[in-house]
Amino acid sequence: MYDQLKKIKFEKLGVSNYCLFQDEIILDFKDNSIVVIYGANGKGKTSLFDAIPYTLYGVTSKGQKGPDVVNNIIGKNCHTWLNFKIDDVPYKIDRFYEHSKYKNDVHFYRGNELVKRGHNEVRQEIEKLLIPQKLFSNTIFFSQKIKTFFTDLNDSDQKEIFRKVLGLDEYELYKNECDNQLKLSENKIDTIKNKISICENILKDSEENIEKISLKKELFYNNKKERISEIENIIFSLKNKIQELEKEETKLDVEKTISYIQLANSEIEKTEREISILENKVFEFNSRIDEQKKSKKLEIENVASIRKIDLEKEKNINLNIIKEKYSRKTKEKSEKFERILKTHLGPKNAEILILNNKIETLTREKEKIENSIKKEGSICPECKQIISGEIIEKFKQDIQNIINNINDNILKKSKIKKKISIISEFLENTKNKISQEIEKQEYEIQEFSNEFDKKFLEIDERKKELYEKINEMIDKQKNEFTEKIFLEKKNLDEKKEEIKNKNMKYKKIYSDQIEPLKRDLENKRLELKLKINELEKTKTEEFDDSIIETFVQKKYKIGSDLKLFEESLDKGFKKFKILSFWKQGFSSSGIPSMLIDEAIPFMNERISEYLYEISNGRYIVSFDTLKATKKGEFKDKISVNVYDSYTQADTRNKLSGGQIRLIDISTILTLYDLQENYQNTSFNLFVMDEIFDAVDEENISSVCRVLKKISETKSIYIITHKHLDQIPADEILSF
Template sequence: MARMLEISKLTIRNFFCLREFEISFQNRGLVLISGPNGSGKSSIYEAILWCLFNRTARQSRVDDVVNDIVKKDCQVIIDGYLNGKPLKVSRFRKHSVAGNDLVVVYDGENFKGSPSEIQLQLEKLVRADFNQFLLISSFIPERIRTFAAATPAQRLAILGGILDLHHFDMAYEYTRSRLKQYQVELASLEKEISVIERNLEGIKADIDYLERNKAKKKEEAEEEKHQLVLEKRRLIYRIKQVQKELERFQKGKAVDYEAEERKLKEERNELSSKLTQINGKLHSLRQQYHDLQQIEAKDYIGKPCPVCERPISKNLVHRLMQDHKRKMSVVSRQIKTAEEEKEEIENRINELQKRIEYLATEKLSQEKARIQYENELSNLRDKLSFVQNKIDSIEKDISTYDNLLKKRYKDLKKNRKEIDKLIEKQNELNHKIELYEIIKEMFGKKGIRFEYIRQVLQKLEEETQKILYVLSSSKLDLEIEVNNKEEIEIKVYRTGIKKRYEDCSSGEKHRIECALAFGLNRMARSFHLMSTNFLFLDELFDRALDVEGQEKVFEILQQMEREIETVFVVSHRPELQSQFSNVVVMRG
C-alpha cells in the first residue's frame, strides 16, 4: 500500500530569500505562485525538499540555504500527516537555539539519534529518496528535457532512478551471488561425497579382507587352542599331584623326622652324661686297683699297727694280704663291669649317632625332594600360565578380528549415513541451484525486470499519449518502447509521419515535454510506494506555448485538480494571474 504524505502547512524562516513565509496546502485546488525572478517562488518547493532530504533541486551547498542578509536562524517546518498519522518535520541551519538539527515527530513519537540517523529513519518512513520524491511531487522542465533529449540508454538510467530498478539489480546480484555460493557449496559437497565414497570402498575392502583372514585364522587357532587345552589339563593334573606330595611332606614326614631326631638326641645326651659318670667311676676304680697292686706283704712285716702300735704278726699279715686280694678281686670285677657298661653305652651312643646322621640325611633328602616338588610346581604353574596366556592370546586374536570387523561395519554404517545426508543435501543444493537459475533469469535483462519496464513504459505511453493528444489537438503521437538492449526509444509521429524529437519545433518539444512530465508523474504515483497531496509545476507556461497551447495545458491542469488535492503552478508571467482564482504573489 502506497504511503500518502499530506502537507497541511509549510513554515519558512530565513531560507534563501524568504525571511518569514507560511502557506497552507489543504484543498487549495489550482494555485498560481506568481512573482518576478528572484522573488522566492521556487524556494517554496526547495524548502520542502531541504526539510525532508537536506538537499535542493538546484544542488546548493549546505550553508547557501541560509538567508544572505540575516545569515542565521534558517528554519523550515512541515506540518502534516503520513498515512493519516500526524507528522512534523523541522530542520534548522545556523540556528541560534537548535544549531543544525533535524527534529521529526511522528504519531507523537520523537525520532532519536543524530541528524544523519534521523534522516535515514525519515526516508525509510516516507519510502522515497530525493529523486523519487522530485518526480512524484513536481514538474521541473530541465529534468523532463533531460529525459526527452537523453540517449535511449540514458533514459533507462533516469527511469531506473524513478522506479528503483536498482532493486532488480540488487536482487539479480544477490541471486547471482547466492547461486555462485550454492555452486561452490555443491562442488565442495561433491568432493566430500567423492572422498566418502572412496572411504566406503576402502572400508568394504577391509571388511572383505578381515572376514577371509578371520575364517582362516579361526580355523588355525582352533586347532592350536585344542592342543593347548590338552596341555593345560595335563599340567593341572600334574600340579594337583605335586601339591598333594608337598602337603604330605609338610603334614607328615617333616614333623616325624624332627620328633624322632629330637628324641634320639635326648637319649644320646643322657647316655653321654651317663658315660661321663662311668668314665669317672672307671678311673676311680682303676686308680684304686693300681693302689691295691702296689701293696705287698713285706710292707706290713715288722711295722707297728697303726691302731695299737704293736708289731704286726705274720698271721695278721697273711690275713691282711688275703683281705687285700679279695678287695682287688672285687675292684677288678667292678672295673670289668664298668668297662662292659661303658662299652655298651658307647655302642648305644654310636648307634644313636648313626641314627641321627641317617635322619639328618633323610631329612635333607626329603627337603631336596620338597624343593624339587616346589620347583616343579612353580615350573608347572609358569607353564600353565604360559599356556593360558597363549589360549587367551588366540582368543584375543580372534576377538581382535571381531572388534576390527565390528568397528569397520560401524564405520561403514556411519559413512553410508553420512553420504545419505550429503546426497540429500546435494539434491537440495541442486534444487536450489535450479531455482536460483530460474530466479536469476527472472531478474536478468530478459526477465521480470524487462517485463516491468515494458509495462511501466506502456503505462507511461498511455498517460503521455492522452495528454499529448489534448496538447497537440491530436496532431502528435508518441511511442515509447524498450528494445532488447534495455534502451528506451521515443518515437514521435506528426499526422502519421515519423520524425525525430530533435527535429521538432520548440512548441512541439514543449508539448512533448509537458506530456512526458504529466505522464511520468502519473506513472510514478501509480507505481511508487508513496504519494503526496500536492504537485509543484515550475515554469510550465513556457514562452514556447502559444495561446492554444496554454488553453490545452489548462485543460490538463483541470483534470489533475480532480486527482490531486493541491496543484501549485509556478510562473513569472503576471498575465497568468487573471486565469487563476487562487494566486500567491511573491514580492521578494
C-alpha cells in the same frame, strides 16, 4: 502494482534562516486548488518550495545542500521542517544545519515518536516510504532547471527514472540473489559430489578391512593354542626350582639371624631416643636460662628508664625556673634599652634631619642671590627691576646673614651629633652588658644541664655492670649443665657403637648368604605367579570382534549416508534448475520486459491524451523500447519519439523552446500517472516552477485547462513572475 493506493498528503512547510528567509516562514498546503506564487526574480519563490526536496532528501532541485542554503546574513541556525501524512498517519521531518543546538542533524518523527535520526538514515527511510529523490524531481516537483526533465535526460538517466517508477530495481536484486543462490547451489552440488566420492572410497576400504580382520582372527586362535602349551612348560620348571631353594633355606638358621638383627636395631633406636632426649634437655635448659636472662635485663632496663624519667623531669623543672628568672631580668633590661632609644636617640636624629633641610634651603637661597648680582644690570627676580649698587650692597648683607645662619645651624648640628655619639656609646655599653649577662646565664644553664647528664651516664654505667654480672652468671650455669649432659651422652654413644659392631657381623651373614637366597626364592615365586596369571589370562583371551563390528556398522552408516547424499544431489539439481528458471525470469528479458511492455502502451496513451488537450493533437510523443543487442540486452532502455504534425519535425532539437516545454509538461504528468499506477503512491500536490517560460498565451490557456482538471483531486502550486491574469488561480501568494 499494489492492491491499495498509498496516499501522501503534504500539510505544512516551515523554514527559518534558510536562503533569503531570516524570520520563520510557514506555508500551509491547500487541498484541491491552484495556488500561484507570484513575484519578481530573486524574491525567494523557488527557494521556498525547494525547501520541500531539501527537507526530504537533503538537496534542492538545483543540487544545493546544507552550506548553500544557510542564510548569508545570519550564517547559522538554519532549520526547515515538513509535516505530512501517509494514509492518515502523521509524520514530520526537522532538518538542521549550523544549528546552535542540533548542529547538522535530521530528525524524523512518526506522530510524536522519533523513529530515525541522521542524514543517511532519514533519507533511506523517506525513499522507502515515499519515492526516490530523482523520481520526486521528475514527477512531483517540475523545476525550472530544465535539464532534469525526463525528455532531455541522457539514456542512462531516463533508464534509471523509468526503472524506479516501475520498481524494476527490485527485479535486478532478485536476479542477483538468484545468481548468488545458483553459485551456492552449484558449490553445494560439488560438495555433495565430493562427499559421495569420499563415501564410496570409505565403503570400499571398510570391506577390505573386514576381510583382513577375519584373517587376523583365525591367526589369533592358532597363536593362542601354542602360547598356552609354552606357558604350562615354564610353570612346571619354576615349581621344581622353588622346591630346591626351599630345601636350601631350611639348612640356614635364617629366623635366628633375623631375630638378632631386629633386636640390635631396636636397641640402637632406643639409644638414639635417649640421646635425643638429652639434646632436648640442653635446648630447654638454654631456652629457660636465656628467658631468665632476658627478664633480668628487662627489669634492670625498666628501673633505669624510670630513674632517667624522674631525673629528666627534675632537670626540666629546675631549668624552667632558672630560665624564667633570667628571662625576666633580660626582658626588663631590653625594655629599658628600647625606651632610651625612643626617648633620646630618636628625637636627636629628627633634629639633625630638620637642620640639614634648613642648611640646604639657606644654601640654595644664598646661591640664587649670588647668581643675581654676578652680572651688572641684572634684573631682580622678585621686583623685576634693574639691580642697582645699593641693592647689591643690600644683597651682600643678606648673603652674609644667610652664611651666619648656616654656620649657626651647622654648629647646632655638631652639638646634637656629639650628644648622639654619647648616647650611642652608652647604649652600646648597655647592649654589651646585656649580652654578657645572657652569655653568663646560658653558661650557668649549660653547667646545670651537664650535672644531670653526668647522673644519666652513672645510670647507664650501673646498668652495664649489672648486664655483665647477669651474663657471667648465666654462662656459668650453662657450662655446668652442658658438661653434665655431655658425660651422659658420651656413655650412650659408646653403648650404641658396641651394639652396632655386633650387629654388623650378623648383617654380613644375612647379606652374603640369606638375602640372595630369599631374593632368588621370592623372584621364582613371583615369576611362577605371573606365569599362572598369564596362563589364566591367555586361556580367557578372545579375539576382539568389536573391530569387525565397527567396520560393519561403519559400512552400514556410510551406505545410508551415500543414499542420503544421492537424494540431496537429486534435490540440488532440481533446485539449480528452478533457480536458473527464475534467474531468467528476473533478468531484463523476463518479468521486467513484461512490465515495460505493459507500461509503454499506458504511457503512450496518457501522453497522447495530455498532448491532445494541450495542442489539439499537433504534437505526437511516443515511448518505445530498443530491441535486443548482440550481447542479449533488450527492453531495458527507453527511447522518446517526438513529432510535430504541422512542421513534420521529428526530433527534439528541431522544436522551439515553447514546443519543448509543452512536451515536458505532458511528460511529467504522464510520469506522475505512471508512478501512481505502478508505485501505487498518490501525492496531494504538484509544484511547477516557471512552467510557462517560452509558452505563448494560447498554449498557456490550454495547459491551464488540463491543470484545472487535475486540481480537482490535488493541489497545484505554480511559481511564476508573469502570466498572472491567464492562470485560473484559487489563491495568489505574492512575494
